[in-house]
Amino acid sequence: MTVQAREQKGRGGARANTRASAWLAWSLVALSATLLVGGLVLSRAASSTVADVQFGGETKSASVVADLVTLLIFSVVGAVIVSRQPRNTIGWLFCGVGVAVGLNSFAGDYAEFWLASGFGTNSLGETAAWFSSWLWILLVSSPIFLLLLFPDGRLPSPRWRPVAWCATLGITGFSASLALEAGPLEDFPQIVNPYSVDSPIVSIVGVAAGVVAIGSMVASAISLIVRLRRAEGEQRQQIKWLAYGGAMVVGTILVGGVITIWSVNVSIVFMNIALLGLPVFTGIAIVRYRLYDIDILINRTLVYVSLTATLVALYLGGIVLLQRVFVAFTGQRSTLAVVASTLLIAALFNPLRRRIQSFIDRRFYRKKYDAAKTLEWFTMKLRDETDLEALRGDLVGVVRETMQPEYVSLWLRPNSPSEGEQS
Numbered sequence: 001m002t003v004q005a006r007e008q009k010g011r012g013g014a015r016a017n018t019r020a021s022a023w024l025a026w027s028l029v030a031l032s033a034t035l036l037v038g039g040l041v042l043s044r045a046a047s048s049t050v051a052d053v054q055f056g057g058e059t060k061s062a063s064v065v066a067d068l069v070t071l072l073i074f075s076v077v078g079a080v081i082v083s084r085q086p087r088n089t090i091g092w093l094f095c096g097v098g099v100a101v102g103l104n105s106f107a108g109d110y111a112e113f114w115l116a117s118g119f120g121t122n123s124l125g126e127t128a129a130w131f132s133s134w135l136w137i138l139l140v141s142s143p144i145f146l147l148l149l150f151p152d153g154r155l156p157s158p159r160w161r162p163v164a165w166c167a168t169l170g171i172t173g174f175s176a177s178l179a180l181e182a183g184p185l186e187d188f189p190q191i192v193n194p195y196s197v198d199s200p201i202v203s204i205v206g207v208a209a210g211v212v213a214i215g216s217m218v219a220s221a222i223s224l225i226v227r228l229r230r231a232e233g234e235q236r237q238q239i240k241w242l243a244y245g246g247a248m249v250v251g252t253i254l255v256g257g258v259i260t261i262w263s264v265n266v267s268i269v270f271m272n273i274a275l276l277g278l279p280v281f282t283g284i285a286i287v288r289y290r291l292y293d294i295d296i297l298i299n300r301t302l303v304y305v306s307l308t309a310t311l312v313a314l315y316l317g318g319i320v321l322l323q324r325v326f327v328a329f330t331g332q333r334s335t336l337a338v339v340a341s342t343l344l345i346a347a348l349f350n351p352l353r354r355r356i357q358s359f360i361d362r363r364f365y366r367k368k369y370d371a372a373k374t375l376e377w378f379t380m381k382l383r384d385e386t387d388l389e390a391l392r393g394d395l396v397g398v399v400r401e402t403m404q405p406e407y408v409s410l411w412l413r414p415n416s417p418s419e420g421e422q423s
Helices: 003-045 050-055 057-084 089-117 122-134 136-140 142-149 158-180 200-230 233-259 264-275 277-287 294-330 336-364 366-384 388-403
Strands: none
Touching: 003 057, 003 089, 057 089, 057 277, 089 122, 089 136, 089 142, 089 277, 122 158, 136 142, 136 158, 142 158, 142 200, 142 277, 158 200, 200 233, 233 277, 294 336
């Protein structure tokens, strides 16, 4: 067999492996959706019984919608990553999260169906309830491995293997402590844990494993920071995407905490939707990040978030101040305060946006800001400067300052003789 034939055979085998991986990933998506739909069917089958009142119809519907959205986003993003990069562990991690959501939903719904109808064996119903009582740990702990393996699905270096092992042991130990804890199950208090171990060792293991898992999560976040400091080019842009997504999630959760003052249910939905942004940003970073410029997106986010906060403060402050003025002079409130504040915000929008943009550029994008100012200065000088030697020196200086190359040289094309000179 020639070298060319061996290369063609290797490429054919790689394409076959990619197709098989993609088929398996999308099969996991279908399996996850099937489990969720199957659980929904079981839940609806028991909806006419007292169990529906006990478990709450509206709450259950909201839970199904949340599970469906979570499952689809994690599973689909994971399948897309696997289809493009089958060796990237993160794609399989997201697919696993989708399957875990489907299993958790199906087990919980079957337990509710069993409690409502009595259909099936007691051991199967109790096992389903027991299974759904601790499986959520796998969902909550998935960010540990996401941070540790992002973006190529491998550890930053062999020195981080102890962190991966500690994370695995911590998650396993904490899950085992919940699964073996004696007493009634948290989500199904009418069922006593069928696999409990009545021993203080279970609680000790749970506490120790929880501490190890939390420490592993902190170490995983540190590993991403270390990787960012060492990364260049493509990998650096990918990590920026994940950091941007994480910052957006944290900011949205903080806003959701404020919304809790008015509505707890709306706040919970708001936070759950925010958490789903993490797999979306991860998928963009790994698969198609080149479509976007993350630095521009971060810049615009900083500008418009600051602008929105400033305008809201000015709007509310203007209304309060003007209402007090009207009350002082007329003894009653007036809608003119709202109109005046609205006109003030409309007038201040563009000036404030330019000032905030300039401040953000100076503080966080100093090199680009200085380069833009240098080009602006050079453009103005071109209008007045006529000395070619002076312009040559200025042009070389501008290139050095804005692009910072290792070497700069300027070649000028000589003037071609005119037609009169040629004759």
